[in-house]
Amino acid sequence: MTEDGMTARIIDGKAYAAGLRGRIGDHVARLQKDHGLTPGLAVVLVGNDPASEVYVRNKGIATKEVGMNSFEFKLPADTSEEDLLAKVRELNADPSVHGILVQFPVPDQISQQKVIDTISPDKDVDGLHPVNAGRLASGLDGLVSCTPLGCLMLIKDVMADIAGKNAVVIGRSNLVGKPVAQLLLKENCTVTIAHSRTADLAKVAASADILVAAVGRAKMVKGDWVKPGAIVIDVGMNRIPAPEKGEGKTRLVGDVDFEAAKEVAGAITPVPGGVGPMTIACLLHNTLIAACRQAGIAAPEGL
Amino acid sequence: MTEDGMTARIIDGKAYAAGLRGRIGDHVARLQKDHGLTPGLAVVLVGNDPASEVYVRNKGIATKEVGMNSFEFKLPADTSEEDLLAKVRELNADPSVHGILVQFPVPDQISQQKVIDTISPDKDVDGLHPVNAGRLASGLDGLVSCTPLGCLMLIKDVMADIAGKNAVVIGRSNLVGKPVAQLLLKENCTVTIAHSRTADLAKVAASADILVAAVGRAKMVKGDWVKPGAIVIDVGMNRIPAPEKGEGKTRLVGDVDFEAAKEVAGAITPVPGGVGPMTIACLLHNTLIAACRQAGIAAPEGL
Numbered sequence: 001m002t003e004d005g006m007t008a009r010i011i012d013g014k015a016y017a018a019g020l021r022g023r024i025g026d027h028v029a030r031l032q033k034d035h036g037l038t039p040g041l042a043v044v045l046v047g048n049d050p051a052s053e054v055y056v057r058n059k060g061i062a063t064k065e066v067g068m069n070s071f072e073f074k075l076p077a078d079t080s081e082e083d084l085l086a087k088v089r090e091l092n093a094d095p096s097v098h099g100i101l102v103q104f105p106v107p108d109q110i111s112q113q114k115v116i117d118t119i120s121p122d123k124d125v126d127g128l129h130p131v132n133a134g135r136l137a138s139g140l141d142g143l144v145s146c147t148p149l150g151c152l153m154l155i156k157d158v159m160a161d162i163a164g165k166n167a168v169v170i171g172r173s174n175l176v177g178k179p180v181a182q183l184l185l186k187e188n189c190t191v192t193i194a195h196s197r198t199a200d201l202a203k204v205a206a207s208a209d210i211l212v213a214a215v216g217r218a219k220m221v222k223g224d225w226v227k228p229g230a231i232v233i234d235v236g237m238n239r240i241p242a243p244e245k246g247e248g249k250t251r252l253v254g255d256v257d258f259e260a261a262k263e264v265a266g267a268i269t270p271v272p273g274g275v276g277p278m279t280i281a282c283l284l285h286n287t288l289i290a291a292c293r294q295a296g297i298a299a300p301e302g303l
Numbered sequence: 304m305t306e307d308g309m310t311a312r313i314i315d316g317k318a319y320a321a322g323l324r325g326r327i328g329d330h331v332a333r334l335q336k337d338h339g340l341t342p343g344l345a346v347v348l349v350g351n352d353p354a355s356e357v358y359v360r361n362k363g364i365a366t367k368e369v370g371m372n373s374f375e376f377k378l379p380a381d382t383s384e385e386d387l388l389a390k391v392r393e394l395n396a397d398p399s400v401h402g403i404l405v406q407f408p409v410p411d412q413i414s415q416q417k418v419i420d421t422i423s424p425d426k427d428v429d430g431l432h433p434v435n436a437g438r439l440a441s442g443l444d445g446l447v448s449c450t451p452l453g454c455l456m457l458i459k460d461v462m463a464d465i466a467g468k469n470a471v472v473i474g475r476s477n478l479v480g481k482p483v484a485q486l487l488l489k490e491n492c493t494v495t496i497a498h499s500r501t502a503d504l505a506k507v508a509a510s511a512d513i514l515v516a517a518v519g520r521a522k523m524v525k526g527d528w529v530k531p532g533a534i535v536i537d538v539g540m541n542r543i544p545a546p547e548k549g550e551g552k553t554r555l556v557g558d559v560d561f562e563a564a565k566e567v568a569g570a571i572t573p574v575p576g577g578v579g580p581m582t583i584a585c586l587l588h589n590t591l592i593a594a595c596r597q598a599g600i601a602a603p604e605g606l
Contacts, residue, residue, distance in 0.1 A: 113443075134437025137485075138477045140416075164500045172488060174441045182440075185475060185496055190507060192495040193488055197467045204493060 008232070008265040011154050013274040017281040020153070023303050024284050025066040031288075031297070032067070039291035040069035041099040041125065041283070042091045046084060046110065047077035052103045059101070062280045068287060071097060081110045085118050092120040098294055099125035099287035122294060125286040133174065136182045141293075143286050148179035150278025151212055151233050152187070158231050158267045163188035166207055170194045170221070170255070171214035176235055180212050201225075213255035223260025232261055232268040235275050311535070311568040314457050316577040320584040323456070326606050327587050328369040334591075334600070335370070342594035343372035344402040344428065344586070345394045349387060349413065350380035355406045362404070365583045371590060374400060384413045388421050395423040401597055402428035402590035425597060428589040436477065439485045444596075446589050451482040453581025454515055454536050455490070461534050461570045466491035469510055473497045473524065473558070474517035479538055483515050504528075516558035526563025535564055535571040538578050 031037045041063050045056045056072065063070035073087060084106070091100045100123045102115050116124075121131035127145030135142025155162060167189040171177035177193065185191045194204045196215070205211055205225040213221045214235035226232055236255030245251065254271030262268050269275055285303055292299035334340045344366045348359045359375065366373035376390060387409070394400045403426045405418050419427075424434035430448030438445030458465060470492035474480035480496065488494045497507045499518075508514055508528040516524045517538035529535055539558030548554065557574030565571050572578055588606055595602035 130437030130441050130443060131434055132437065133440040134433030134435065137436040137440045137481055138433050140433060164502045166502070178440055178488075181496075185481075188498075188500040190495065190497050190501040192493065193484075194493050195491070197491040198493040199467045199469070 008262045009158070009267040010262070011158065011233075011267050011269045011274055013150070013154060013269055014277045016154060016157060017150075017277040020278075020281040020303060021062065021066055021284060024281070024288055027288060027300050027303070028067040031291070035295065035297055037291060037295050037297070038067070038069050038096075039098050039287050040071060040096045041101065041287045042071040042073065042094075042097045044073045044075065044084070044087060044091075044100070044102045046075045046079050046103075046106050048074075049105075052105075056103055059280055059283065062284060063287075066284050068284065069096065077107055079107070079110070081114065084110055084115060088115065088118045092118075092123060095294075097123065098291035099123055099283075101126050101283065123290060125283055125290055127179070127286065128175070133179070136179055139186065143290060144183065145175060145179050146279045146282035146286065147176050147235060147275060148183055149282045149285070150275055151176075151180050151235065152183045153278065153282070154233060154269060154275065155184075155210055155231055156187075162210060165189050165209040166192070167210040167212070168192045168194055168205055168208035169212045169214065170198075170201065170205065171212075171216075171235070173214065176214040177212075180214065180235075184210065184212075215255050217255055218253050219255070219257040221256040221261065223257055223264055226256075226261045226264040228264055229266040230264075232256055232265045233275060234258070234269050234271050236271060237276065311565045312461070312570040313565070314461065314536075314570050314572045314577060316453070316457060316572055317580045319457060319460060320453075320580040323581075323584040323606060324365065324369055324587060327584070327591055330591060330603050330606070331370040334594070338598065338600055340594060340598050340600070341370070341372050341399075342401050342590050343374060343399045344404065344590045345374040345376065345397075345400045346404045346406060347376045347378065347387070347390060347394075348406045349378045349382050349409050351377075352408075355408075359406055362583055362586065365587060366590070369587050371587065372399065380410055382410070382413070384417065387413055387418060391418065391421045395421075395426060398597075400426065401594035402426055402586075404429050404586065426593055428586055428593055430482070430589065431478070436482070439482055442489065446593060447486065448478060448482055449582045449585035449589065450479050450538060450578060451486055452585045452588070453578055454479075454483050454538065455486045456581065456585070457536060457572060457578065458487075458513060458534055459490075465513060468492050468512040469495070470513040470515070471495045471497055471508055471511035472515045472517065473501075473504065473508065474515075474519075474538070476517065479517040480515075483517065483538075487513065487515075518558050520558055521556050522558070522560040524559040524564065526560055526567050529559075529564045529567040531567055532569040533567075535559055535568045536578060537561070537572050537574050539574060540579065 060070045116128045121129045127143045132142040167184040169181045210231045212233045218238035234254035234256040239250045242249045242251035289299045363373045419431045424432045430446045435445040470487040472484045513534045515536045521541035537557035537559040542553045545552045545554035592602045
């Protein structure tokens with residue numbers, strides 16, 4: 001229960017993402033009108049993993065919906081590393097392509113790190129290149145990976161000024177935990193990065209005004225780990241058995257015990273429908289920013 | 304007073320740095336014998352700031368003492384940015400130069416960031432290039448700036464395994480605070496980054512098993528901010544008036560109230576004589592590592 005005796009505000013990531021895509025679409029229309037510029041996103045898929053095919057299709061649809069150009073490249077599963085890197089270099093050099101995303105995982109014969117290192121940092125809309133990690137760590141303008149950016153947007157939608165707040169990030173992956181910590185630090189939070197080796201995780205979590213869970217363990221964060229009134233952002237996407245839905249069925253849960261935590265938190269993201277829908281919207285956000293920078297046009301801020 | 308009723312162990316950075324330089328010297332001798340390779344460090348000084356001239360001279364002496372080649376370049380104060388960048392590019396291309404350090408600050412007509420961005424990340428022994436910040440943030444092998452590396456070495460000399468310890472870093476500069484936090488995270492500490500906007504800094508500091516102060520404010524960290532038995536690393540170098548030494552005299556103090564903190568801490572670095580002497584030794588360490596990597600020879604670990 002929160003301090004005022006209410007259960008938490010449920011943060012609607014789906015609605016926020018829809019609004020963000022709308023604002024991006026408006027901006028794209030203005031770019032076309034004022035500068036004749038249409039941002040372009042290239043997505044490369046190697047092989048035919050069904051889940052990856054769905055992701056890539058959804059990204060393509062969302063890209064076109066905001067008025068951007070979508071370029072899709074499907075390469076066979078036995079594509080050599082050199083051929084994929086050559087495709088990436090071709091896209092680096094293509095002025096109509098402002099963002100490049102290679103759908104991971106790639107087949108075993110290809111080094112994921114080499115692919116990341118080959119994408120031009122300025123077109124790296126996934127924010128994975130070490131140069132972008134370094135720009136973020138150094139407080140320079142770069143491209144920030146989509147899920148961390150989505151987390152920050154949802155937090156700031158609940159509380160615009162988070163300076164001085166205690167933020168605790170559970171998980172230290174390059175993809176989520178570490179960049180979320182950097183973003184919160186930039187917003188002047190006091191930031192603690194906790195993880196599997198943390199001595200008293202429950203106690204550390206309970207000190208957080210802002211708690212971000214990004215560990216990938218179903219319902220690990222219990223209700224009594226949450227400080228009353230805290231903002232809880234659940235990045236987890238864990239499939240667990242759901243016999244109540246029928247034999248062999250599963251359902252998606254986060255890293256937070258949502259039912260218990262929502263009685264304590266001030267605001268909390270559900271799973272699904274919280275952070276998840278933000279990812280594609282932030283990808284489009286990054287493509288827009290990248291296109292503006294490459295064209296030497298002031299990039300929109302605070303979209 | 305520590306738990307066993309003793310005052311803190313005073314961490315002797317000067318002695319540790321001397322030992323490290325000795326181990327580096329041994330390794331350099333072996334590299335020359337086994338591979339005919341002599342690591343080379345190029346130091347570029349623009350202008351004639353007296354303090355910078357002393358630093359550069361000391362670096363040159365220490366470089367030669369461990370058997371490395373020292374290349375010094377003194378450019379006039381009115382050197383153009385383009386001329387300095389051309390010099391850096393020349394050193395990037397020179398196979399006898401494995402490490403490049405441009406002494407900062409540079410005169411106003413030169414952008415410090417452009418200089419940093421121009422140094423080859425593989426020769427960036429100061430660890431300032433965004434690629435090195437990114438490699439550190441991403442857990443990849445890079446070059447880590449010297450002061451943070453020195454802090455970590457002193458901490459690990461007191462306690463070899465710091466996994467699970469609560470580490471608090473006060474200060475979030477790109478040069479010290481942030482990289483120290485990354486290094487401690489890599490060692491599996493639970494890491495909190497605190498700063499001027501932190502709500503209750505005394506309380507946050509007092510939760511630390513390992514406390515690193517890097518804010519640049521004389522004696523800011525009081526004795527009662529220190530947890531009994533904690534390891535305290537003081538990166539501060541602040542000049543304060545010292546009328547007791549005569550009119551107009553000054554003395555060097557850290558960010559920690561040393562006299563009070565040493566009664567509480569388990570181990571503490573003094574100022575001067577703590578972190579300071581580590582910087583040049585770590586610069587030589589980085590030059591050795593860079594030379595090995597550039598030559599494709601296994602770099603020594605845990606020097």
